[in-house]
Amino acid sequence: MLEAKEITFKVGEKVLLDKVSVQFEAGKLNLIIGPNGAGKSTLMKVISRQLTSYQGTVSYNHVDSKALSDKKLAQMRAVLSQNIDLAFPLKVWEVVMMGRYPHFTDAPRQIDRDACKAALEFFDVMYMAERDYLTLSGGERQRVHFARVLTQIWHPIPNQGRYLLLDEPLTFLDIHYQFQFMHKLRELLKEKDLVVVGVVHDLNLAAQFGDVIHLIQNGKMLASGTKYEVLNSENIKRAFHLEPVIYNNKEKGSLHLFFE
Numbered sequence: 001m002l003e004a005k006e007i008t009f010k011v012g013e014k015v016l017l018d019k020v021s022v023q024f025e026a027g028k029l030n031l032i033i034g035p036n037g038a039g040k041s042t043l044m045k046v047i048s049r050q051l052t053s054y055q056g057t058v059s060y061n062h063v064d065s066k067a068l069s070d071k072k073l074a075q076m077r078a079v080l081s082q083n084i085d086l087a088f089p090l091k092v093w094e095v096v097m098m099g100r101y102p103h104f105t106d107a108p109r110q111i112d113r114d115a116c117k118a119a120l121e122f123f124d125v126m127y128m129a130e131r132d133y134l135t136l137s138g139g140e141r142q143r144v145h146f147a148r149v150l151t152q153i154w155h156p157i158p159n160q161g162r163y164l165l166l167d168e169p170l171t172f173l174d175i176h177y178q179f180q181f182m183h184k185l186r187e188l189l190k191e192k193d194l195v196v197v198g199v200v201h202d203l204n205l206a207a208q209f210g211d212v213i214h215l216i217q218n219g220k221m222l223a224s225g226t227k228y229e230v231l232n233s234e235n236i237k238r239a240f241h242l243e244p245v246i247y248n249n250k251e252k253g254s255l256h257l258f259f260e
């Protein structure tokens with residue numbers, strides 16, 4: 001489990017996160033939603049330890065994230081950040097192999113090559129393996145980064161969880177790849193030691209795929225729970241200032257939101 005307790009993060013006098021407490025369980029798809037500027041990316045940076053000057057605690061499997069060495073953390077948690085840019089003309093497989101850097105010292109071992117190959121295949125990007133990364137389109141690059149972060153945590157680690165933290169993974173993807181990616185995440189979650197946390201903007205995708213949805217507004221956790229608990233008129237109006245029309249079929253387990 002990944003847990004954030006009473007997180008407050010400020011820049012000067014500005015409060016970006018205000019006593020946010022949240023738990024992300026393994027084997028479940030945890031999705032964070034909220035309006036622009038709500039604090040979603042900031043929370044992702046805090047839980048991934050890209051930011052450290054916060055109040056409160058973040059723990060991985062009950063161990064304070066600040067107590068983990070850089071190497072140990074990198075071996076068990078992979079982060080897909082927004083706006084990743086590489087300036088060097090690397091081949092696609094070399095970019096994916098970067099995910100294995102926390103695991104080897106001099107040169108990739110067989111286990112690293114296996115993880116790289118498996119992740120390239122899992123995200124259907126093996127056919128681009130020899131291409132120059134810089135010649136790829138935005139969506140193709142994003143799919144290569146999925147393989148890179150997955151290869152980082154491909155092998156289970158005994159007695160420890162694995163953590164996949166995804167900040168707006170659906171950026172650049174067309175509707176086909178958006179759905180493919182969400183289905184792939186669900187497939188990955190069959191691995192019961194895996195904690196997946198993702199930020200998404202599409203509320204209908206969150207409703208369709210999320211097991212637990214966390215709604216942030218103005219640096220505060222407004223609601224956490226199932227789609228039925230979080231995606232109601234009151235919460236949507238409060239966070240997004242829009243009146244939704246909600247079609248809710250509990251028998252089918254579906255919920256759809258429409259906006260005018």
Ligand SMILES: Nc1ncnc2c1ncn2[C@@H]1O[C@H](COP(=O)(O)OP(=O)(O)OP(=O)(O)O)[C@@H](O)[C@H]1O
Nearest residue numbers: 011014015016034035036037038039040041042043
């Ligand atoms: N270093 C900083 N200094 C001042 N303000 C900041 C800083 N970093 C972020 N902010 C502000 O904090 C707020 C939260 O930013 P954050 O990137 O977490 O929002 P978000 O929910 O991810 O938004 P979006 O959906 O637009 O990506 C925003 O108002 C942003 O302008």
